[in-house]
Amino acid sequence: MRGTVRxxxxxxxxxxxxxxxxxxxxxxxxxxxxIRDLIREHLVAHEWEEDRETVGTVTLVYDHELRExxxxxxxxxxxxxxxxxxxxxxxxxxxxxMEVLVVRDRARRIRExxxxxTSVRGVxxxxxxxxxxxxxxx
Ligand code: NI
Numbered sequence: 146m147r148g149t150v151r152x153x154x155x156x157x158x159x160x161x162x163x164x165x166x167x168x169x170x171x172x173x174x175x176x177x178x179x180i181r182d183l184i185r186e187h188l189v190a191h192e193w194e195e196d197r198e199t200v201g202t203v204t205l206v207y208d209h210e211l212r213e214x215x216x217x218x219x220x221x222x223x224x225x226x227x228x229x230x231x232x233x234x235x236x237x238x239x240x241x242x243m244e245v246l247v248v249r250d251r252a253r254r255i256r257e258x259x260x261x262x263t264s265v266r267g268v269x270x271x272x273x274x275x276x277x278x279x280x281x282x283x
Contacts, residue, residue, distance in 0.1 A: 189277045193252045200278050203246045203259045206270040210240055214267035221265070222246070225258050241269070249278070 168179040192199050209215055222229055228250040235243045246262070248255045256273065263271025 185282050188282060189275070192277055192281075193275050196251050196253045198250070198278060199252050199255065200247065200249045200276050201255045201259065202274045202276060203244075203248060203262055204270070204272045204274070205244045205246075205262060205268055206237070207242055207244075207265075207268045208240045209236075209242045211267045214265060217265050218244070218262065218268075221258075221261055225261075228254060228258060 164179070165176070168176065171179070173179040173182075189199075205218070207214055207218070222232065225248075228248050229246050230249050231247040233245045235245075237243050248258055250258070252275075255275075259271070259273035262268070263273070
């Protein structure tokens with residue numbers, strides 16, 4: 146199927162009412178826009194469940210004065226270098242640093258890299274955002 150397709154959906158009226166209220170609050174202009182995003186979200190979740198090639202970001206906050214911690218983080222990033230395709234370092238204040246790494250690999254491997262980095266002792270905050278390569282999404 147190519148181009149835009151129209152289809153009908155049957156659902157309980159109350160459910161639709163709730164949905165309309167929610168999407169209005171989120172700023173959607175039409176139901177179609179909201180439903181397209183829900184479908185994409187679902188497809189991205191599957192991309193991660195099925196261990197497909199995908200993209201994510203790992204956010205880390207840590208104190209750079211813990212020299213060993215900084216060394217471990219650098220070592221791990223070099224170890225996983227083909228997967229870590231970009232990194233951003235922000236000096237938040239005198240002590241705290243934020244690093245955002247863009248990781249492209251199979252889903253399981255990205256999770257593994259995120260787990261290794263966020264579990265390093267001294268990392269104050271670590272989180273993985275499961276994004277997408279965009280392939281298969283229209
Ligand atoms: Ni810094």
